[in-house]
Amino acid sequence: MSESGDDGARHARAKRTRKKKQRPFWQELPILIVIAGVIAALMVTFVGRPYVIPSESMQPTLHGCAGCTGDRIYVQKLSYYWGDPQPGDVVVFVGPPSWNTHYQSIRSDNTVVRGVQNFFAFFGFVPPDENDLVKRVIAVGGQTVECCDAQGRVIVDGKPLDEPYARYDDPYVPGRPYGSAGGREFGPVTVPEGHLWVMGDNRNQSSDSRAHISDSPDLRGTVPVDNVRGKAVVKIWPPSRIGTVRSENPQTD
Structure with a gap:
């Protein structure tokens, strides 16, 4: 051949x-x-992973309310592999036990359905069954935070903060504590090392560190850094709201 x-x-x-x-x-x-x-x-x-904003506590930065289409944000974890959250970061975290009093599980009572939900949650197709919250970092471990100066501003280590993202429904009334009508005052609280002081941008509609000062003498309203799930970096839905989520450090000049 x-x-x-x-x-x-x-x-x-x-x-x-x-x-x-x-x-x-x-x-x-x-x-x-x-x-x-x-x-x-x-x-x-x-x-x-993506998260849905369920409440109005971070408006106008992030939209969310009962019965409306809340912003869907993407939360990345990479930044905190090499460092801790910094003042101004918008973070998603798991609420400490004392923050979970009103949390209701999103899982089905049916054992089979719950197993399917947990399976898909592992792959990111179903939200995790935990009390995930989103707030802005105001102070970090070792810093002392309180309110207010004569203009009603939050103070960290004796310095009043410039917070263009913060929204208050009422004018500042000296002498009124947080939780009362027009009240803003709290603290001072020294943040333990490895913890964060967090607040919602919508100050009158946010149950944040201020609301939990008396929960635990150790935490005093702060959140362990280990509870942080990641940093909010971009709004991915709805289309009219697509854009970045800015970290604005209120402690810088």
Whole structure:
């Protein structure tokens, strides 16, 4: 047999081998689904995930209210692998136990359905069953925070803060504590190391660190850094609200 005949035979055998090895799509589909699920799980666990804003505590920065379409934000975890949250960061965190008094589980009472929900939560397709909250970091470990100066501003380490993102419904009334009509005053509170003092931008509609000062003598309204799930970086839904979530450090000049 000629050399060209040998080449033709080899090509024919190779072509038949490739045809035999190629699987139909329906056989490859489960493999592709598993690979996609693993990638999604890795992304949710180590990179970040979307969250829905459920309340109006962060307006006007983030929109959310009962019965409306709340902002959906993307929260990334990478920033805090190499450092802790800083003043001005908008963070998602799990509320300490004393913050969970009104939290209701989002899981079904049906054992089978609950198992399915937990399974999809692992891959990031269902929200986690935890009391996730979103607030802005105002002070960090070792700093002392209180309110107010003569203009009604929050004070950290003796310095009043310039907070363009903060919204108050009522003018400042000296002598009125937080929780009363027009009240803003609280503290002073020294934030323990490894903890954060957090507040909502919508100051009159936010149950934040100020509301939990008396819950625990150790925490005094602060949140452990270990409870932080990540940093809010962008609004991804609805389309009219797409944009970045800015970190504005109120302690800088």
